[in-house]
Amino acid sequence: MEHRVDLKTAALSQTSPGVTELAVTANRDERTAAVVEAVLHGKAIAIPFAKFNDGRGFSIAHLLRSDHGFRGEVRATGHVIPDQALHLLRAGFDTANVVNAEALFHWQSSLAHYKGAYQKAVRNPLMQRRLATQRIKGEQRAAALSEKIAKTRDLTQRVREIADSVEGRITFSTSLGKEDQAVLHAIVSAGIDVDVFTLDTLRHFPETLETLERTEKHYGIKIRVVTPDPMDLEELIAHDGEFGFRTSVNSRKACCMIRKVLPLNRSLKGAAAWITGLRREQSAERADVDHAVWDADLELIKTSPLADWTDGELDAYIKANDVPVNPLHDQGYPSIGCEPCTRAVSPGEDPRAGRWWWENEDGKECGLHGRERRLEVA
Numbered sequence: 001m002e003h004r005v006d007l008k009t010a011a012l013s014q015t016s017p018g019v020t021e022l023a024v025t026a027n028r029d030e031r032t033a034a035v036v037e038a039v040l041h042g043k044a045i046a047i048p049f050a051k052f053n054d055g056r057g058f059s060i061a062h063l064l065r066s067d068h069g070f071r072g073e074v075r076a077t078g079h080v081i082p083d084q085a086l087h088l089l090r091a092g093f094d095t096a097n098v099v100n101a102e103a104l105f106h107w108q109s110s111l112a113h114y115k116g117a118y119q120k121a122v123r124n125p126l127m128q129r130r131l132a133t134q135r136i137k138g139e140q141r142a143a144a145l146s147e148k149i150a151k152t153r154d155l156t157q158r159v160r161e162i163a164d165s166v167e168g169r170i171t172f173s174t175s176l177g178k179e180d181q182a183v184l185h186a187i188v189s190a191g192i193d194v195d196v197f198t199l200d201t202l203r204h205f206p207e208t209l210e211t212l213e214r215t216e217k218h219y220g221i222k223i224r225v226v227t228p229d230p231m232d233l234e235e236l237i238a239h240d241g242e243f244g245f246r247t248s249v250n251s252r253k254a255c256c257m258i259r260k261v262l263p264l265n266r267s268l269k270g271a272a273a274w275i276t277g278l279r280r281e282q283s284a285e286r287a288d289v290d291h292a293v294w295d296a297d298l299e300l301i302k303t304s305p306l307a308d309w310t311d312g313e314l315d316a317y318i319k320a321n322d323v324p325v326n327p328l329h330d331q332g333y334p335s336i337g338c339e340p341c342t343r344a345v346s347p348g349e350d351p352r353a354g355r356w357w358w359e360n361e362d363g364k365e366c367g368l369h370g371r372e373r374r375l376e377v378a
Contacts, residue, residue: 003104004097005096005107008094010111018044019043019044019046019075020043020045021046022045022047024057025056029231032235033238036240038072039070039253040248042072042250044094045072045074047061047074047077048077049079051079052081059091061074061076061091062091065092066092075093075095075096075097076097077097080097082103082109085107085110085111086110134299138296141294142292142301143292146293149292150308153309155309155317156189157190158186159183160192162273162305163190163193166272166273168272169195169271170272170274172187172196172275173197174223175199175277175337176212176215177335178315178326179278179306180277181215181323181325181326182306182321183276183305184196185317197223197225198223198224198225200226201338203340204339205326207326211324211325211327212225214324215324228259229258229262232262233258236255240255243340259338274301274302277306278304279307279309280307280308282335283351290307291304291307332345341356342355343357
C-alpha cells in the first residue's frame with residue numbers, strides 16, 4: 001500500500017487524486033502539458049526521483065510553481081529521504097511517498113528539527129511570520145483606502161484616492177466593457193500614472209477589437225495588449241482541441257487559465273495595486289465586492305472603485321461623459337467575453353447568463369477574480 005506524507009502538516013496524506021507523472025528532464029512544453037492535464041482532470045503532478053541526490057526534481061517543482069503558477073498537489077516519488085523534507089517543501093512539493101507508515105516518524109522528526117532556511121524559496125517556513133505581518137499591514141492599508149473611496153461617489157476622485165494612497169506601480173486591466181470604459185475615463189481625467197492593459201484571448205468579438213482601437217483614438221493613449229503564451233496555447237489545443245472548453249467545466253477553466261489567468265498573472269507581477277471594474281450588481285458572486293482588499297496571493301491591493309455603483313449611475317456617467325462603449329452592449333450583451341463563450345441575454349435574465357451558457361448557473365467566473373486565478377484545481 002502506498003503511503004504519502006503531507007509536508008505541510010507532517011501527517012499521512014488522506015487524499016488520493018490521480019497523478020500525471022513528470023520526468024525530471026521535462027522541458028517547458030512537457031511541463032505545460034502536465035499542468036493542463038492536472039487541471040483538466042483534477043490530478044496531482046508526480047515527480048520521480050531516481051536517486052535522492054538528483055536535484056533536478058527540486059528544479060522542476062520550483063518551475064511548476066513559479067513559471068506555470070500551478071497550485072495543485074505536487075508529489076515527490078521514488079528515492080526521497082526524510083532529511084530532504086524541508087527542501088522538498090521549500091521547492092514547492094506538497095507530499096512525498098514514504099516506504100511505510102512506520103517511516104512517518106522520521107519525516108516528522110526531520111520537519112520538526114529543521115525549522116527553516118535563510119535562502120529565498122517557493123515556500124520558506126521562516127518567511128511565514130514575515131508574510132503574516134505583510135498581510136496584516138496590507139489589509140490595514142486596503143481597509144483605510146476602502147474608507148477613503150467610500151466617502152465620495154465621484155469616480156475621478158476615487159481613482160485619485162487610489163493613486164495618492166499607493167506607493168509603487170498601479171495597474172488597470174480593462175476588458176473594454178462599459179464598467180472598465182468608465183474607469184478608464186476617470187483615470188485619464190485624473191491624469192494619474194497607471195499601467196493600462198487588456199487581455200486579448202485571440203477569441204474576442206470583432207466589435208471588442210474595434211472598441212479598443214476607438215478608445216485609444218478617443219483618449220489619445222496606447223493600451224498595452226497582452227496575449228497568451230503561444231506554447232501554452234499550442235499545448236492546450238493539442239490536448240483538448242479548439243472547442244474542448246464546452247466538454248466540461250474543468251476544460252473551460254483550463255482554457256480561461258491559458259488565455260486569461262496566466263497572462264494576467266504575468267502583467268500584475270510586481271504591481272502595488274490593481275484597479276478593476278467590478279460592481280456588486282454584476283452578479284451574485286460579486287455582491288460582496290469591496291472598494292479595496294489585500295490580495296495575499298498577488299501581494300497587492302485590489303481596488304474596485306465602482307463597487308457600489310448602480311446600473312443607473314454607470315449609464316448616466318457614460319452618457320454624461322461621452323464614454324465610448326462596445327456596441328454589443330446595445331445588442332443584448334451586458335457581459336462580454338470571448339465570442340464562442342458569450343451570447344446575448346433576454347430581458348430579465350441575469351446579466352452574466354450569456355457567459356458559458358451551457359454550464360450550471362452557479363459561480364460562472366473565468367478565474368480572473370476567483371479562487372482559480374492562481375491555477376488551483378477546481
